[in-house]
Amino acid sequence: MRFLLLFSRQGKLRLQKWFTALSDRDKKKIIRDVMQMVLVRPPKSCNFLQWRDLKIVYRRYASLYFCCGLEQGDNELITLELLHRYVELLDQYFGNVCELDIIFNFEKAYFILDEFIIGGEVQETSKASVAKSMEEADSLQETMEEYLNKPTY
Amino acid sequence: MTDFLNIALLFIQYTVMTPSVRLQEMIRVIRSARTQGEERGIIQRECADIRSQFRQGDNGERSHSLAKLLYVHMLGYPAHFGQMECVRLIASPRYSEKRIGYLGAMMLLDEKQDASLLITNSIKNDLSHSSQYVQSLALCTLACMGSAEMCRDLAPEIERLLRASHSYIKKKATLCAVHIIRKVPELAELFTPSARTLLSEKNHGVLHGAVVLITELCERNPDTLVQFRKAVPELVQIMKGLVTSSYSPEHNVAGISDPFLQVRILRLLRILGHNNDTASDAMNDLLAQVATNTDSSKTAGSAVLYETVLTIMDINSESGLRVLAVNILGRFLLNNDRNIRYISMTSLQKIVQTDHNAVQRHRGTIVDCLKDQDTSVKRRALELSLALVSAVNIRSMMKELLIFLSVCPPELRSQTASGIFNAAERYSPSKRWHIDTILHVLTTAGGDVRDETVPNLIQLITTASELHCYTVHKLYRALIKDIAQQSLVQVACWCIGEYGDLLLKGECEEIEPVQVTEDDILDALETVLQSHMSSPATRGFALTATMKLSTRITDNVDRIRSIVSIYGSCIDLELQQRAVEYNALFKKYDHMRAAVLERMPVMDKNSPGHTNGDTSGEIKEPDTSKPKPVEAGLLSEPASQVCDLLDLLGGTDTPLQPSPAPTSTPTTTSSADLLDLLGGLEIKPVPTVSVYEKNGLSLKIQCDKQTETEVTVTLIASNSTQNDITNFTLQAAVPKSVQLQMKAPSGNVIPAHGLGQVTQTVLLNNPNKVSLKMRIRVAYSNQGAMHQDTVQIDSFPSAACQPSFSPL
Numbered sequence: 028m029r030f031l032l033l034f035s036r037q038g039k040l041r042l043q044k045w046f047t048a049l050s051d052r053d054k055k056k057i058i059r060d061v062m063q064m065v066l067v068r069p070p071k072s073c074n075f076l077q078w079r080d081l082k083i084v085y086r087r088y089a090s091l092y093f094c095c096g097l098e099q100g101d102n103e104l105i106t107l108e109l110l111h112r113y114v115e116l117l118d119q120y121f122g123n124v125c126e127l128d129i130i131f132n133f134e135k136a137y138f139i140l141d142e143f144i145i146g147g148e149v150q151e152t153s154k155a156s157v158a159k160s161m162e163e164a165d166s167l168q169e170t171m172e173e174y175l176n177k178p179t180y
Numbered sequence: 181m182t183d184f185l186n187i188a189l190l191f192i193q194y195t196v197m198t199p200s201v202r203l204q205e206m207i208r209v210i211r212s213a214r215t216q217g218e219e220r221g222i223i224q225r226e227c228a229d230i231r232s233q234f235r236q237g238d239n240g241e242r243s244h245s246l247a248k249l250l251y252v253h254m255l256g257y258p259a260h261f262g263q264m265e266c267v268r269l270i271a272s273p274r275y276s277e278k279r280i281g282y283l284g285a286m287m288l289l290d291e292k293q294d295a296s297l298l299i300t301n302s303i304k305n306d307l308s309h310s311s312q313y314v315q316s317l318a319l320c321t322l323a324c325m326g327s328a329e330m331c332r333d334l335a336p337e338i339e340r341l342l343r344a345s346h347s348y349i350k351k352k353a354t355l356c357a358v359h360i361i362r363k364v365p366e367l368a369e370l371f372t373p374s375a376r377t378l379l380s381e382k383n384h385g386v387l388h389g390a391v392v393l394i395t396e397l398c399e400r401n402p403d404t405l406v407q408f409r410k411a412v413p414e415l416v417q418i419m420k421g422l423v424t425s426s427y428s429p430e431h432n433v434a435g436i437s438d439p440f441l442q443v444r445i446l447r448l449l450r451i452l453g454h455n456n457d458t459a460s461d462a463m464n465d466l467l468a469q470v471a472t473n474t475d476s477s478k479t480a481g482s483a484v485l486y487e488t489v490l491t492i493m494d495i496n497s498e499s500g501l502r503v504l505a506v507n508i509l510g511r512f513l514l515n516n517d518r519n520i521r522y523i524s525m526t527s528l529q530k531i532v533q534t535d536h537n538a539v540q541r542h543r544g545t546i547v548d549c550l551k552d553q554d555t556s557v558k559r560r561a562l563e564l565s566l567a568l569v570s571a572v573n574i575r576s577m578m579k580e581l582l583i584f585l586s587v588c589p590p591e592l593r594s595q596t597a598s599g600i601f602n603a604a605e606r607y608s609p610s611k612r613w614h615i616d617t618i619l620h621v622l623t624t625a626g627g628d629v630r631d632e633t634v635p636n637l638i639q640l641i642t643t644a645s646e647l648h649c650y651t652v653h654k655l656y657r658a659l660i661k662d663i664a665q666q667s668l669v670q671v672a673c674w675c676i677g678e679y680g681d682l683l684l685k686g687e688c689e690e691i692e693p694v695q696v697t698e699d700d701i702l703d704a705l706e707t708v709l710q711s712h713m714s715s716p717a718t719r720g721f722a723l724t725a726t727m728k729l730s731t732r733i734t735d736n737v738d739r740i741r742s743i744v745s746i747y748g749s750c751i752d753l754e755l756q757q758r759a760v761e762y763n764a765l766f767k768k769y770d771h772m773r774a775a776v777l778e779r780m781p782v783m784d785k786n787s788p789g790h791t792n793g794d795t796s797g798e799i800k801e802p803d804t805s806k807p808k809p810v811e812a813g814l815l816s817e818p819a820s821q822v823c824d825l826l827d828l829l830g831g832t833d834t835p836l837q838p839s840p841a842p843t844s845t846p847t848t849t850s851s852a853d854l855l856d857l858l859g860g861l862e863i864k865p866v867p868t869v870s871v872y873e874k875n876g877l878s879l880k881i882q883c884d885k886q887t888e889t890e891v892t893v894t895l896i897a898s899n900s901t902q903n904d905i906t907n908f909t910l911q912a913a914v915p916k917s918v919q920l921q922m923k924a925p926s927g928n929v930i931p932a933h934g935l936g937q938v939t940q941t942v943l944l945n946n947p948n949k950v951s952l953k954m955r956i957r958v959a960y961s962n963q964g965a966m967h968q969d970t971v972q973i974d975s976f977p978s979a980a981c982q983p984s985f986s987p988l
Contacts, residue, residue, distance in 0.1 A: 040254060048291050048325070055256070073518045073556040104483035104523060105443045108433060130211075131204045133254065134247055137283055145355040146323040148392050151385040152440045153430045160348070164313045167275040 028106070028147035029081060029096040030057065031140070033129065036090055038062050041129050042136055046147035057096075065092055075103050086110050090126050109149065116143060119158055138164070202244040207251060223257055234265050242269060243280045250280075250287055263288050263295040270302045275314065278306070282317045291327030300330050307337045312348055315341075319349070323356040331360040335367050342374045347383035354378065354389030358396050368397055372404055379414055384431055384438055387418070391444045398451050409452050412459050416466045419445050423470055434478035446470075446487040453495030460496040467492050471504050482512070482520055486527070493531050506531070506538040513545045518554055525549065525560035532567045543568050547577070550584045559592060566599040574607040578617060586624050593628040597621050601633065611644040615651055619668070623658060626665030634670050639783045641675060649688040652679040656696065660704055664713050670721045673708060676701060677725025678780060681732040698733045702726065706743065716752050723747060723755060727762045731777045741766055771926050771939070868896065872958070872971045876901030877930070879958065879971065889949065893942045899930035901962060908960040910940055915953055919945040930960075 033042035040058060049057070064076060065085045076083040078096075084106045085094040093110045097103065114124070116139050121128040129136050142157045142164075144150060151157050206226055213219035226248060233245040246265055253259035266288060269281025289296040299321075306318035319341075322334060338360060341353040357371045375397060378390035398405040422437045422445075431438035449467075453460040467488055476482045485508055492505040512524030525546065532539045546568065549561035562584070569577045578600070585596050600621055608614035618637050621629065641651050655672040663669050676683060683696050708714050708722040723744070730740045744766065747759035765773050872879035882894045899905045908928045914920045925940035946952055954973045959966070 040256075043254070046324070048327075050292065071518070071553070073522045073554045075519060075522055075556060077556075077559075100447070102443050102447070102483055102487050104479055104486050104519065105439060107519070108439060108480050108483060112433075131207055133251060134203075134280065134283060137286075138279070141320045145320055145352055146359040148355050148358065149388055149440050150351050150355055152388055152438050153384060155430055156385065160313075160316075164279075164316075167311065167313055168279070 028101065028144070029098065031144075032058060032061065032092075032094045033136075034058075034062055034092050034094070035126060036066070036092070038066060041091065041126070042133060042140070044137070044140060044144075061094060061096070065094055074107060084110070088114050091129070109144075112154065113140065113143060115154060116157055119154070120161060202241075203247045203251065206248050210251075210255075219255075223252055223255070227252065227257075227261075231261060234262070242272075243274075243277045246280050246284050250284055253287060259288055263293060267295055267298045267302075270299050270306075275311070278314060278317055282321045285321055286324045290325050291330075296325065296327060297329065300333055303330070304334060304337060307334070307341065312346075315345075315349055316352055319352040319356045323352070323359040326356075326359060326363065328363045331363045331367070335360055335364070335370055339370055339374060342371065342378070347381065347386050350378070350381070351383065351385035351389045354386065354393050358389075358393050361393075361396055361400065365400055368400055368404070372397055372407070376408070376411065379411060379418070384441055388441050388444055391415075391441070391448050395444070395448045395451060398448070405452065409456065409459050412449065412452055412462045415445055415449055415452075416463055419449075419466055419470070423473060433480040435475055436478075436480040436484060439480040439484050442470075442484045443487045446484070446491050450491040450494050453491070455496065457496050463491075463495070464497060464501060467497065468501060468504065471501075471508060476511075479517075479519075482515075482517075482523075486512075486523055489527060490530075493527075493535075502535065503538065506535060506541075510542045510545070513542055513549070518552070518557055521549060521552070522554075522557050522560055525557070525564050529560070529564050529567065532564065536568075539564075540568060540570075540573075543573065543577075547580045550580065550588075555589055555591070558588065562588075562592060562596060562599070566603060569603040569607060571607045571609075574603065574609060575613075578603070582617070582620055582624070585621065590628075593625050594630070597625050597629045597633075601629075601636075611640075612647055612650065615641065615644060615647060616654075619654060619658065622665055622668040622671070623662075626667045629667055634667050637667075637671050638674055641671075642780060642782050645782070648675075648679045649682040649685070651675060652683045653688050653694070656683055656701070656704070657694075659708070663708055663711055666715050666718050669708055669714065669718050673705065673718070673721040673725040676705065677721075677728035680725075680729045684733065698729075698736045699739075701729065701733075702736060702739055702743070705729075709743070709747075716754060719752070720754055720758060723758050723762070727758075727765070728777050730766075731774050771937075871956075871973055872969070874969060875962070875967065877905060877958065877960065877962075877967075879956070881973070889946050891944045891946065891952065893944060893954070895940045895942065895956070897930055897938045897940075897958070898934055898936075899932055900934050902932055903963050904932050905930040905960045905962050907966075908938055908958070911957040911959075912942055913955045914944060915950055917946070917948040917950050918952060919947075921945075 029045075029047055031042070031044040031046075032040065034040050040062075043054070043058065045054060061078065061083060064078060064083065068076075068085075074084060074086055076085075080099070082097040082099065082101065082103055083094065084097060084103050085092055086107060087093075093114065095106055095110065097106060117124045117129070117136065120135070120139055121132070139157070139161055142151065142160050151160075210219060210222050210226075213222055230245045230249050230252075233239070233241050242265065246262060246269060249259050249262040249265075253262075262284060266281050266284035269277045270285060272278055272281065285296070285299055289299070303318045303322055306314050309315050309318075319338075322330065322338075326334070338353050338356050341349055342357060345353065357375075361368045361371065371393065375390060375393045378386060378393070381387050381390065394408055394411070398408050419442065422442055425437050428437055431441075433439050436442070449463050453463055470484065470488045471492070474481050474484050474488070476485050489505045489508050492501050497505075506528075509524045509527055512520045513528075515521055515524075528539050528542070528546070543565075546561055546564050549557055550565060552558055552561065565577065565581065569581075581596065581600050581603075585593065585600065588596055600617065604614050604617045608617065615637075618633075618640070622633070622637075641648070644651070652675045655668075655675045658668060659672040659676070680701055682688075683701060684698060705722050705726045709719050709726075714722070726740055726743055730737050733740075744759050744762045747755050748763055750756045750759060765776060769776075868880045868882045870878060870880045876899055878898050878900065880896045880898075882896070884892045884894075886892055895910055897908060897910070906929050908925075908930055910922075910925065912920060912922060921943040923941040923943070925938055927938050930936060930938050942954075944952065944954075956971045956973070957968065958971070959968045961967070
């Protein structure tokens with residue numbers, strides 16, 4: 028996978044994860060182009076597109092588009108499952124996730140993604156494991172007291 | 181939510197140091213902005229606030245501030261001043277700060293920033309941290325944005341983690357290793373030993389990572405691939421376990437046990453089995469099992485089946501297995517889910533060359549997919565349909581493709597049109613069918629065809645000489661119906677110009693006869709000329725066609741003359757030039773008009789004239805190259821006199837008489853242009869050289885080199901006396917090895933006072949490349965007296981064909 032994007036129907040970016048090194052300008056261009064292509068698709072279309080040398084896989088969940096750029100060797104159908112798994116993880120974490128959750132807690136969306144995917148590849152195929160890791164990591168976040176008591180750097 | 185709960189939640193949030201609250205307040209404020217300008221103002225204020233927070237150093241607020249900055253960054257605003265803050269936060273002992281710091285590093289720092297190197301040390305320390313979650317942060321960040329340098333530095337650490345740690349870290353370290361290898365391929369050797377042992381892990385996450393790592397290693401290094409072929413049995417075992425295992429809730433997706441892992445293993449097996457019989461054999465059974473047992477009612481199952489099919493087709497599988505795979509794809513084609521149909525066609529496209537017959541069986545379904553609503557599916561169906569066209573099914577396929585062309589979305593039209601042309605060219609059952617097909621395409625989608633179509637079609641038409649009548653009738657009818665499609669109109673005009681006489685004849689075997697008069701044709705051409713819809717190139721075609729008709733029709737030549745002269749003052753430069761030249765052809769060069777405008781020879785597809793880059797496609801070859809049916813010239817002399825001539829050519833070197841200096845190019849600009857129009861290729865204005873001048877009769881020659889051995893010589897005679905010269909004849913003799921062919925002269929009366937000329941063309945073929953000489957005898961009557969004279973032309977130098985001569 029080269030990148031993963033989440034954006035709203037109005038074209039507002041909610042999450043961007045890049046798995047290759049690109050300049051800011053390139054990233055912005057890709058976002059613009061891909062958004063343009065995906066947002067015009069009619070509702071019951073095929074979820075796969077060919078764009079430049081990449082396969083674009085996207086799916087709409089409520090008001091958010093989840094969109095990936097894949098290399099030629101990647102399996103599009105399993106990527107649909109991957110996107111679905113990510114949505115399930117978000118749903119489990121936030122409880123009935125909606126776009127606002129992702130807007131106001133974007134850093135958590137990233138943390139969850141980082142527990143599920145590394146370097147463009149799935150790292151954990153068990154939903155339960157990912158959920159558990161998030162829980163434990165969150166518990167490490169210090170309380171105010173602990174925070175102030177920890178030695179500063 | 182009641183107020184109480186609200187407060188309670190806020191309380192909890194405030195006590196735990198998540199960035200959330202402060203961040204959420206800011207987000208709320210930004211979202212409440214009503215205009216872009218307002219938003220910018222808010223952002224500016226917030227950024228100023230963030231900057232001052234950063235400057236203050238450790239105050240418990242740093243992670244909030246960075247989080248806010250990251251949000252601002254996601255909206256598209258510059259955030260580079262946060263880079264150093266990321267570095268500082270990563271180095272903090274507090275997990276919250278580390279967490280947000282690493283996130284910031286992944287979002288703001290990439291290998292192009294210098295600051296990225298500064299975190300290398302922190303990452304190194306954190307890789308050995310006591311808490312696995314801190315280790316995890318470091319691993320994740322390295323795998324996300326690690327530059328080549330960082331990767332080199334930290335590779336040994338990663339390798340250690342691969343071997344020593346427990347599964348949570350192992351799985352992350354494995355994928356981090358994949359990133360390192362992608363960045364620094366030489367480090368692949370470092371990870372190869374550990375990769376092998378990872379396959380014996382039970383944890384699915386680690387196993388998945390291991391398979392990805394091995395795939396990456398094998399793709400990069402063929403030797404490693406050979407090494408890992410030994411792992412095929414192990415991989416087969418793992419797969420078998422997954423496929424046959426009982427329900428395991430942890431990894432189950434829609435009845436499939438860990439489809440992610442299955443797909444990756446299948447992909448690795450594909451690479452290992454490719455071009456290798458042993459490995460392919462070892463996985464045969466497994467693939468058959470997966471192919472038959474996987475439930476494809478949901479996407480997860482279909483994904484596994486898809487990967488299986490790809491693998492079967494890419495390894496040396498037995499034919500039964502291949503058939504199974506193609507059948508699966510065929511089943512996919514009938515699936516209700518559009519995605520599955522799309523996938524199926526993509527896969528079929530890959531194998532259509534190698535397993536053509538198998539794919540042909542599904543042709544019907546594929547052609548049906550042309551009617552699908554979705555553009556992606558249509559596109560795939562089009563490509564596949566074009567690949568499936570063969571000599572056997574060409575007629576039915578073309579019917580479908582032509583229907584598709586008339587309803588397909590605009591972005592696919594030109595691809596369809598060119599696909600149809602290619603298919604027609606390769607498989608057309610008859611020339612007539614071919615022409616019909618091309619005409620159909622031009623009528624439906626003429627605007628979307630490529631420029632070469634017009635000359636290609638013209639070339640095709642010229643070769644189908646038996647169909648000229650049919651073609652010109654069809655095109656004429658298409659033309660009078662509609663003149664909007666430029667390519668069609670251009671071809672139609674060209675044909676009418678060329679074959680207008682056939683059109684007038686009215687009868688044609690293959691098409692219903694319709695009476696067409698000369699006026700009708702000229703009306704049609706004039707409509708094209710005058711219409712706003714016609715492009716300049718099209719009008720050029722129409723004008724030339726009109727001109728050509730002047731030799732093919734009998735009654736309306738005057739009308740043509742007037743059309744042509746009107747356009748002599750046209751604003752369009754190209755049209756004006758043409759009209760002026762054609763006018764000249766009517767006036768000054770009327771004797772040449774027939775020759776110039778006669779039928780075109782059949783064109784070779786790759787002859788130089790064919791690729792005359794001009795989009796108007798105007799291709800004319802010098803008509804003098806076409807052998808006319810020749811009256812044998814006037815060599816009806818008694819043989820003895822001819823022999824005389826030949827004998828006299830025995831190489832006597834009579835000194836040259838001082839001769840009038842060879843007149844250099846007497847051609848006026850208009851006739852030079854005429855020649856340019858005609859030649860289009862390499863014709864330069866041909867010099868006319870005077871070879872004889874006596875008693876008011878002057879003889880000039882022009883010679884033109886056609887090929888290495890052929891020369892065309894044109895003799896021009898003119899008369900400056902007070903009286904007409906009558907009974908004018910020319911005879912010519914050449915050395916023995918040279919072949920001579922004399923064409924009919926334009927006449928045998930030369931008007932007085934230079935008012936007219938007689939021309940005669942002589943074709944010489946000099947296969948032995950001897951030095952060319954020619955002796956010419958002129959005979960004529962003037963004022964009742966007979967005259968005779970001889971001119972010898974001694975040499976025709978090859979390049980400019982300027983002869984030297986000696987009148988005798």
